[in-house]
Amino acid sequence: MNTSAATRQTTEAYPQHRIGNRKKMAVPGRLTWRDASGTLRFVSVVTRDVSDVDAFVECQVPACIPLYRLVHFQIERPARDSDDLPAVLQQGKVLSAVYRVGPYKSATGTPHGYALRLLVDPKRSALVPPVREKLAVAN
Secondary structure, three states, X not given: OOXXXXXXXXXXXXOOOOOOOOEEOOOEEEEEEEOOOXXXXXXXXXXXXXXXXXXXXXXXOOXXXXXXXXXXXXXXXXXXXXXXXXXXXXXXXXXXXXXXXXXXXXXXXXEOEEEEEEOOOHHHHOOOOOOOOOOOOOO
């Protein structure tokens, strides 16, 4: 069996369905997380593609974030006003999970980038301004 036939059979047997429609965008952002010892870590990133429910980011400096780690992802403030940016990313920090680690750089031994699943309710991500309920305060 030649490799092209094997590849074709593999892709037909396991089609890759994306949850959201991704847009190629290069905007600066930041990831923050707590490592295994509880220390707060952060790294500057640049998005490569984004959707309403996921994003792929590349780190500006070497960083090693484990698979399935919960992180807070936010787009830097000047870039949040873009009309192409999904509404959920225009609001600030979004709790996300690392669901795929990109290929490793041979020079540093750290991943080239991370795929993030934005932990938002898909129905609420369609709301442009978040609905905030007013709370009564007792004296």
